[in-house]
Amino acid sequence: MRTAVAAAPMAFSPSVGCGTCAKDAPKFGVGRLDALRCSLPAAGLSIEMNAKLASPEPVSIDFRGVSYQINVIPARPIVSKLSLIVLRGETLVLLGRSGSGKTTLLRLINRMLLPSVGQVLVDGQPTSTWDPIRLRRGIGYVIQEAGLFPHFTVAENVGLVPGLEKWSAPRTAARVEEMLQLVGLDPQEFAKRRPRELSGGQRQRVGVARALAADPPILLMDEPFGALDPVTRSELQREFSSLARRLGKTIVFVTHDIREALLLASRIALLESGRLVAVATPHEFPRLDHPEVQVFTASLAAVPGAPA
């Protein structure tokens, strides 16, 4: 039933529905999650609908008519009039070329940026009313260069947020060990190392462990495997794909690599110059009739014999 989310161009326009279940739409307030899944990306959720939702709230992140621009003249919008919903527990991949506004969308979620127009709701609350520190402690963040603290050991890096959250030392230590094992690093061998004593792939593993340490419900990933060599990259992609499924976290994953998007996503949102042009499951995505989709799909075929 997840096929119906092909809420094509202008996903926030209420008129674009999803054929198969449009008739169910009036009923979905009573908890028909499947109906909700396909209706939401198309319709954007009205406030009344939101109020009717049974708890736990199935919507984790909700972009409502969001524009973002920096104050230069002439102001060029980086994100314009974008509406998009991320469901709890799904992996939404934001796909687009460099400069399409993907990273800006991530930074709007954890309030590193505030929208110029519109609202971003996290757990039903606009980011503008969230205390940024509280909001960010509940959101894991992994970036391309890992951004590990070079003066901290691996264990200190991973244990940072639990420490900030005033966990007891034994609890933090146990959690650090658990996280390192989760990302496939032997705590005995790696806990005391410093970031410069790790390979690129190991650094990204530590980056993921650090982001997950305080068990945040949301994970934001900004091209986390982008700087790795192809072999390490596909190794981490495969491992992360199964990890993501087990964790059940809401994941927003930024990439410009359609192969990565198809592998990891439960839904792919395609951005072009700050606009949302399509939202679709990996299954449907390559078949969408949109020039930008076709550009990406063509890049997939560009390497003969490459595994998708």
Added chain:
Amino acid sequence: MTPQLTTWSFFTDHRAEILGATLDHLTLVLIAMFFAILIAVPLGMLIVERRVLRTLALGVASVFQTIPSLALFGFLIPIPFIGGIGRRTAIVALVLYALLPILRNTYVGLSGIDPAVLEAAEAMGMTSVQILFRVRLPLALAVILAGIRTATVITIGVATIAAAIGAGGLGTFIFRGVAMVNDAVILAGAIPAALLALLADLLLGLLERRLKVV
């Protein structure tokens, strides 16, 4: 008698005096460096995020640096409270002189940190105070110390001129030697000052190497 022998005998004859002047000199430098660090490091933290203040602070500190040191000592004499003849005035001048290298290195060290590290710190929900004390300062420490090292070496040299306004120290020998046209007396001030500077440079350099984390 050869000049070397004259110098040597002057050193041996005035051992206690030279040692006393060296200690005076060192005290002068240490007090000046203490205040310079106390002012420049916090100021450096302050200007990292504030562009206007940064331009102003670095500009003013650069101006102090461009004033010839002898002139700076002279300028300070007529100023009430901080001025006058003696050590206090000398310390004020030395502090003003030492500000720029420390201030500039504090700023450069704090702002030269890998943006990915700072982005991660912010995204993880660290407050700006936590980012300053747990990320920025530890990572900038080696660079800040390099500034302190430069400033210390400069101050040891400039402090010889402090004798011109009656602040004592090794400069006393140098001025006396110049007046007497006696190289031995000049060297009695110059050699210990040079040794002090080398020693300070060496020790602070070792400390800097140990603090370098990346």
